[in-house]
Amino acid sequence: MTQAINTQTKAAFQALKCKECGAEYELQASHVCELCFGPLEVAYDYSALRRSVTRESIQAGPNSMWRYRQFLPVNSENPIDVGTGMTPLVRSQRLARRLGLNKLYIKNDAVNMPTLSFKDRVVSVALTRARELGFTTVSCASTGNLANSTAAIAAHAGLDCCVFIPADLEAGKVLGSLIYSPTLMAVKGNYDQVNRLCSEVANTHGWGFVNINLRPYYSEGSKTLGFEVAEQLGWQLPDHIVAPLASGSLFTKIYKGFNEFVEAGLVEGKPVKFSGAQAEGCSPIAQAYKEGRDFIKPVKPNTIAKSIAIGNPADGVYAVEIAKKTGGSIEAVTDAEIIEGIKLLAETEGIFTETAGGTTIAVLKKLVEAGKIDPDETTVVYITGNGLKTQEAVHGYIGEPLTIEAKLDSFEQALERSRTLERLEWQQVLV
Amino acid sequence: MTQAINTQTKAAFQALKCKECGAEYELQASHVCELCFGPLEVAYDYSALRRSVTRESIQAGPNSMWRYRQFLPVNSENPIDVGTGMTPLVRSQRLARRLGLNKLYIKNDAVNMPTLSFKDRVVSVALTRARELGFTTVSCASTGNLANSTAAIAAHAGLDCCVFIPADLEAGKVLGSLIYSPTLMAVKGNYDQVNRLCSEVANTHGWGFVNINLRPYYSEGSKTLGFEVAEQLGWQLPDHIVAPLASGSLFTKIYKGFNEFVEAGLVEGKPVKFSGAQAEGCSPIAQAYKEGRDFIKPVKPNTIAKSIAIGNPADGVYAVEIAKKTGGSIEAVTDAEIIEGIKLLAETEGIFTETAGGTTIAVLKKLVEAGKIDPDETTVVYITGNGLKTQEAVHGYIGEPLTIEAKLDSFEQALERSRTLERLEWQQVLV
Numbered sequence: 038m039t040q041a042i043n044t045q046t047k048a049a050f051q052a053l054k055c056k057e058c059g060a061e062y063e064l065q066a067s068h069v070c071e072l073c074f075g076p077l078e079v080a081y082d083y084s085a086l087r088r089s090v091t092r093e094s095i096q097a098g099p100n101s102m103w104r105y106r107q108f109l110p111v112n113s114e115n116p117i118d119v120g121t122g123m124t125p126l127v128r129s130q131r132l133a134r135r136l137g138l139n140k141l142y143i144k145n146d147a148v149n150m151p152t153l154s155f156k157d158r159v160v161s162v163a164l165t166r167a168r169e170l171g172f173t174t175v176s177c178a179s180t181g182n183l184a185n186s187t188a189a190i191a192a193h194a195g196l197d198c199c200v201f202i203p204a205d206l207e208a209g210k211v212l213g214s215l216i217y218s219p220t221l222m223a224v225k226g227n228y229d230q231v232n233r234l235c236s237e238v239a240n241t242h243g244w245g246f247v248n249i250n251l252r253p254y255y256s257e258g259s260k261t262l263g264f265e266v267a268e269q270l271g272w273q274l275p276d277h278i279v280a281p282l283a284s285g286s287l288f289t290k291i292y293k294g295f296n297e298f299v300e301a302g303l304v305e306g307k308p309v310k311f312s313g314a315q316a317e318g319c320s321p322i323a324q325a326y327k328e329g330r331d332f333i334k335p336v337k338p339n340t341i342a343k344s345i346a347i348g349n350p351a352d353g354v355y356a357v358e359i360a361k362k363t364g365g366s367i368e369a370v371t372d373a374e375i376i377e378g379i380k381l382l383a384e385t386e387g388i389f390t391e392t393a394g395g396t397t398i399a400v401l402k403k404l405v406e407a408g409k410i411d412p413d414e415t416t417v418v419y420i421t422g423n424g425l426k427t428q429e430a431v432h433g434y435i436g437e438p439l440t441i442e443a444k445l446d447s448f449e450q451a452l453e454r455s456r457t458l459e460r461l462e463w464q465q466v467l468v
Numbered sequence: 469m470t471q472a473i474n475t476q477t478k479a480a481f482q483a484l485k486c487k488e489c490g491a492e493y494e495l496q497a498s499h500v501c502e503l504c505f506g507p508l509e510v511a512y513d514y515s516a517l518r519r520s521v522t523r524e525s526i527q528a529g530p531n532s533m534w535r536y537r538q539f540l541p542v543n544s545e546n547p548i549d550v551g552t553g554m555t556p557l558v559r560s561q562r563l564a565r566r567l568g569l570n571k572l573y574i575k576n577d578a579v580n581m582p583t584l585s586f587k588d589r590v591v592s593v594a595l596t597r598a599r600e601l602g603f604t605t606v607s608c609a610s611t612g613n614l615a616n617s618t619a620a621i622a623a624h625a626g627l628d629c630c631v632f633i634p635a636d637l638e639a640g641k642v643l644g645s646l647i648y649s650p651t652l653m654a655v656k657g658n659y660d661q662v663n664r665l666c667s668e669v670a671n672t673h674g675w676g677f678v679n680i681n682l683r684p685y686y687s688e689g690s691k692t693l694g695f696e697v698a699e700q701l702g703w704q705l706p707d708h709i710v711a712p713l714a715s716g717s718l719f720t721k722i723y724k725g726f727n728e729f730v731e732a733g734l735v736e737g738k739p740v741k742f743s744g745a746q747a748e749g750c751s752p753i754a755q756a757y758k759e760g761r762d763f764i765k766p767v768k769p770n771t772i773a774k775s776i777a778i779g780n781p782a783d784g785v786y787a788v789e790i791a792k793k794t795g796g797s798i799e800a801v802t803d804a805e806i807i808e809g810i811k812l813l814a815e816t817e818g819i820f821t822e823t824a825g826g827t828t829i830a831v832l833k834k835l836v837e838a839g840k841i842d843p844d845e846t847t848v849v850y851i852t853g854n855g856l857k858t859q860e861a862v863h864g865y866i867g868e869p870l871t872i873e874a875k876l877d878s879f880e881q882a883l884e885r886s887r888t889l890e891r892l893e894w895q896q897v898l899v
Contacts, residue, residue: 100531100554100556101556119556119558119817119818120555120556120557120558120576120579123531124551124581125531125532125550125551125581126551127550127551130624130626131623131624131626145551145581145582147582148551148579148580148581148582148584149579150555150556150576150579151576151578151579151818151819151820152818152820153579153584153854153856188818189814189818189819189820190818191818192562192814192815192816192817192818193561193562193816193817193818193819195561195562199883202869204869204871208859209856209859211869212859212862212863212866213820213856215866215867215868215869216810216811216814216820216855216862216866217814217815217818217820218811218814218815218866218867220870220883220886221867221869221870222869222870222872222879222882223869223870223871223872224871224872224873224874225871225872225873225874226873226874230874231874233874234874234875234876234879237876238876238879241876379647380647380649383620383623383647383648383649384623384648384649385623385624386550386623386624387550387582387583387619387620387621387622387623387624387648388582388620388624389582389583389620389644389647389648423584423856424647425584425640425644425854425856425857426856428639428640428643431643431647432643435643435646435647435649436646436649436652437646438633438635438642438646438652438653438654439651439652439653439654440635440654440655440656441653441654441655441656442655442656442657443655443656443657443661443662443664443665444665445665445668445669445672448653448665448669451653452630452651455651
């Protein structure tokens with residue numbers, strides 16, 4: 038164990054620190070404490086941040102997540118910035134009314150640059166750090182979105198890339214990696230098996246695995262989803278957030294992001310409830326929360342929400358802890374509810390999200406119905422990926438086009454039929 | 469013919485004006501001059517804009533296209549703002565090197581909010597204006613992206629929506645409309661037939677067709693692609709732009725946008741070359757340009773670039789005029805070159821675009837090879853839509869995943885095989 042020393046620059050990140058025993062390590066590519074096997078996390082000099090960062094200095098930065106560079110674990114003055122982040126925070130009107138909420142906001146990473154999921158944030162940090170640490174090949178174990186993002190940003194940065202996915206992923210996610218020409222390994226098995234294989238490869242090939250040996254740096258990228266929401270709310274924290282849970286990392290890092298903004302004097306501290314969303318077909322974190330356990334029992338995933346189907350979630354216990362201590366909740370929903378969630382968000386707000394987002398909207402609805410979200414709370418729901426990547430999930434649930442001839446009477450007949458059908462549906466509702 | 473009067477607000481838009489004869493009309497839902505059948509365009513009071521708009525006032529506005537509200541034809545203080553626009557302008561490194569350019573930028577509307585194409589800009593304006601004019605049902609004739617956008621933003625705004633597309637569109641574009649629950653009419657015919665049908669419907673149903681009776685307002689939204697590039701280049705105009713040509717409207721409005729910024733004193737005036745891109749399978753504008761004609765001969769489209777497959781382009785002659793007078797060029801490329809263009813952009817920059825973007829990149833390459841773009845010109849290439857919507861186009865051209873067991877030796881064997889293959893490919897290249 039060596040005290041971290043960072044003499045090259047004045048960056049505020051200082052060491053890797055074990056989340057369990059507090060042991061400190063140099064800022065290398067490692068993610069597990071040698072003493073207690075706890076996960077390592079990046080530690081910062083917050084007093085330095087308080088002195089050097091202001092709202093104005095952030096606003097004068099780029100229109101991307103890199104405006105928060107001083108809160109991220111990179112030395113480089115020129116990080117890999119492809120315009121990732123600063124996605125819209127949309128004030129919801131119609132979804133809010135439908136649910137009976139007065140102050141609902143949607144943070145929409147379904148339009149994140151370049152690959153339409155929040156993973157572009159974590160990968161931007163991981164690959165910038167990988168380059169600083171001298172890696173020339175980068176890799177990941179992925180449920181799809183991470184592979185898309187790693188392949189794309191590696192292409193942009195000119196790094197060699199080999200990504201690993203479960204072999205049964207959605208077509209859009211497979212093609213959404215292949216297009217960038219990485220080496221793509223489709224593993225016959227679920228994500229947890231992919232992840233175990235990658236841990237072995239990381240030990241033998243000297244590659245930078247963004248979510249294994251680079252995980253402490255990588256995961257810090259998710260803090261920007263906290264920072265941006267605080268800035269976009271006018272330098273205020275919300276009252277309640279709802280986010281999807283896969284490994285649990287995103288959830289813990291939004292929490293860390295809010296706290297760092299308070300610590301740095303950028304926003305007023307206040308209680309924020311953290312609620313998490315899982316699919317019933319893979320809900321080890323929701324189960325632990327429900328049963329009051331402080332440990333996770335791994336499960337074998339079986340859900341359409343493949344991007345969050347992690348049966349043995351690395352940060353699950355921390356997610357449970359945060360939900361409990363903030364007065365939030367963790368809920369799971371069925372695949373049918375997930376599809377309804379996707380449709381509800383599309384029909385009311387014009388945002389098409391993938392299954393993870395459907396899960397989050399369905400859980401938001403469930404929490405409101407259970408009285409666990411006050412109508413007047415400023416609530417932010419995190420949409421983390423785009424529906425065009427999981428088109429299979431909604432096939433057969435969204436109707437069909439009305440096929441017509443290019444003639445006015447053919448159109449009029451089709452319109453009349455569809456209106457009659459709508460009236461009939463309404464009558465059925467009324468009966 | 470009546471002089472337009474706009475007494476309600478101090479908005480700078482004053483009248484609809486015929487592009488051909490200059491006749492002025494009230495700011496209603498109409499798009500054709502009653503005197504000469506020329507297209508109508510929105511006219512502004514530029515001296516008022518010069519007095520009221522500054523770089524600072526724009527920067528203090530929202531982080532969306534609505535920061536340029538005073539240059540857009542709406543009265544509302546609360547336009548339909550879902551966070552559309554302010555997409556990244558990426559400084560290209562690897563594509564630029566590959567092509568031998570020194571100052572290449574990519575304006576990436578493939579991540580535009582909410583539906584991943586530049587159409588979200590024009591629809592945001594059209595639906596805001598539709599609401600002001602009292603329409604409750606909105607509609608469009610579309611090659612796919614416009615239908616996605618109209619359906620999504622109508623859902624957000626709570627407007628009834630009926631969209632028309634050719635029946636043979638890509639699956640992603642059909643689903644990308646249906647998900648928002650509009651009435652979707654799939655017309656057996658090409659876009660030009662769809663468009664003719666819609667012109668008839670517009671006359672009989674009293675609907676707001678964004679690209680027919682609302683076209684003068686709608687098309688103004690594309691100016692924001694000019695405004696944003698100028699602002700993102702540090703309040704400067706580029707030397708050369710390359711954009712796709714479908715109806716030709718986008719091209720003419722980027723031009724108008726640059727000129728308005730000069731007129732309003734926000735940037736220095738300078739020559740900007742305008743080059744346009746078409747697919748050979750539908751290149752009526754490129755043909756007119758090549759043959760020195762000042763009229764368009766309509767063609768029957770046959771190309772994979774369906775989103776720009778307009779055989780009878782409404783603004784084609786104006787596009788030719790602008791390319792000529794600015795010293796730009798208009799080129800067409802084959803479907804094979806379009807696929808190569810999609811792959812080239814993905815592999816070098818990590819940006820996955822649809823066929824229209826592939827067309828634009830392929831034309832960019834062609835222009836460089838022909839010596840029509842100077843390596844030191846500040847060149848901006850417009851990417852207008854996302855590749856996830858036209859996945860069919862690249863199927864069979866992007867390789868396959870390597871399927872392996874979840875075991876280290878299975879991975880090692882696959883890796884060795886892929887490296888051997890790569891070496892063989894290189895040897896073939898060297899022979």
